[in-house]
Amino acid sequence: xxxxxxxxxxxxxxxxxxxxxxxxxxxxLVRYSYIDNRNMYLPFLLGYGLLMNGxxxxxxxxxxIFGGSSHPLKYxxxxxxxxxxxxxxxxxxxxxxxxxxxxxxTGGFEYWNYxxxxxxxxxxxxxxxxxxxxxxxxxxxxxxxxxxxESVHKAAAGIPTPYIIMLAAVxxxxxxxxxxxxxQNQGSNSLWKFEADASxxxxxxxxxxxx
Numbered sequence: 001x002x003x004x005x006x007x008x009x010x011x012x013x014x015x016x017x018x019x020x021x022x023x024x025x026x027x028x029l030v031r032y033s034y035i036d037n038r039n040m041y042l043p044f045l046l047g048y049g050l051l052m053n054g055x056x057x058x059x060x061x062x063x064x065i066f067g068g069s070s071h072p073l074k075y076x077x078x079x080x081x082x083x084x085x086x087x088x089x090x091x092x093x094x095x096x097x098x099x100x101x102x103x104x105x106t107g108g109f110e111y112w113n114y115x116x117x118x119x120x121x122x123x124x125x126x127x128x129x130x131x132x133x134x135x136x137x138x139x140x141x142x143x144x145x146x147x148x149x150e151s152v153h154k155a156a157a158g159i160p161t162p163y164i165i166m167l168a169a170v171x172x173x174x175x176x177x178x179x180x181x182x183x184q185n186q187g188s189n190s191l192w193k194f195e196a197d198a199s200x201x202x203x204x205x206x207x208x209x210x211x
Contacts, residue, residue, distance in 0.1 A: 005153075005156070006164075007156040007157075007159065007161060007164045008149065008152055008153045008156045009053055010164050010165075010167060010168045011152045011155070011156050011164065011167075012049070012052075012053055012148070012149055012152055013046070013049035013050060013052075013053050013168075013171070014044065014049060014167055014168075014171060015049070015148070015152070016048050016049040016052045016053065017044035017045050017046050017047075017048050017049035017171065018043060018044050019048065020044075020045040020047070020048025020049065021038055021040070021043045021044055021045045021048075022043075023048075023136065024038050024045065025038065029196060033195065033196045033197045034193055034194060034195045034196055034197075035193075035194050035196075036190065036191075036192060036193040036194070037189070037190070037191045037192050037193075039111075039178055039182060039188050039189040039190070040174055040175070040178045040189070041174050041177060041178055041189075041191065042170070042171075042174045044171055044174065046171055046172070046174075046175045047095075047099070049171075051091070051095065052137070052140070052141075052145070055088070055091070055137070055141065056141070056145060056149075059084070059087055059091075060072065061084075061141045061142065061145060061146060062080045062081045062083075062084040062138060062141055062142040063080060063142070065080065065083060065084060065087070081138055081142055084138050084141065084142070085134050085135065085138045086134070088133070088134035088137040088138055089130045089131055089133075089134035092125070092129075092130045092133045092134055092137075093121065093125045093130045096124045096125040096129075096130070097121075097122055097124045097125050099111065099124075100112065100122075100123070100124030100125075101124065103182070106183060107179075107182045107183050107186060107187075108186040108187075109182070109186055109187050109188065110123070111124075111188075112124065114126040114129060117129060
């Protein structure tokens with residue numbers, strides 16, 4: 001597995017944290033017709049960045065599963081993607097249960113609840129949602145992660161390290177301040193919410209008024 005410096009890791013974590021924020025809000029828009037700040041002050045979900053970067057170092061990519069070990073697993077396509085998919089699915093399921101339970105025990109509220117979804121396993125994970133995330137992760141790691149990392153590595157070489165360290169500090173501060181707020185309020189850190197249905201109604205009213 002390629003060795004990259006800390007600057008590359010920080011930038012990759014930042015990019016994937018932002019993509020995670022976009023994915024969650026896309027899901028909320030499709031399922032509930034709204035987007036919000038996802039409990040964060042900034043549009044970054046650090047858990048996604050740490051998960052995907054950690055997945056690269058621990059599991060590798062679909063083309064080289066456990067590639068950092070002395071015995072990497074080699075599979076022909078599409079078996080490599082199928083094996084990777086189930087690894088991701090297990091990681092997502094366990095991670096959601098741990099995070100959801102931790103927030104409920106410490107923050108006193110439900111971070112999310114999948115009880116209404118068929119084939120849910122506890123209220124914090126389900127087969128459909130884990131499979132959906134696993135599919136996205138597998139495709140991303142198979143087609144996008146390595147080329148993106150190479151581009152980011154080249155870009156990071158031209159950025160002074162103190163600026164990248166500041167970027168990491170901003171992400172960490174945002175993460176901890178958000179969770180401190182949730183812990184103190186024993187509830188979500190809701191800052192803004194954009195209702196798609198309401199916005200469409202407003203647009204229709206404006207068009208009618210224009211006539």
